Amino acid sequence: MTNRFEAKSGIFSQISDTVYRWASIVILIAICVLFYIAIDASGRNTIEKQQTSLENAINRDIVQCYSIEGRYPPSLTYIEEHYGLVYDSSTFFVDYRPVAGNMFPDVTVIKIR
DSSP, rough: OTTTSOOOOOOOGSSOHHHHHHHHHHHHHHHHHHHHHHHHHHHHHHHHHHHHHHHHHHHHHHHHHHHSSSSSSSSSEEEHHHHOOOOOOEEEEEEEEOOTEEETOOOEEOOOO
């Protein structure tokens, strides 16, 4: 019977402490890189959902304006003032081009950053 504190022979007993340290560092760096990739992907997904939500909100406000007033809104600021549209203008650029009073306006939402 062997003492439990004695070094045992095998593949792991032949690996030095420096190899264990370097392996630990490499594993830590790999975990950090994977964590960064996951956070970055999550952030991108959130921005895409915000863009879709903004497009839906603008279209909903345009239709609501047409159903209440009988005409499409003349500008984006009109929608912001009368229908409470709020968005982050530093993140999204909204191009609002009214075609005519009785035609649905051309709206484009572009992510800036």
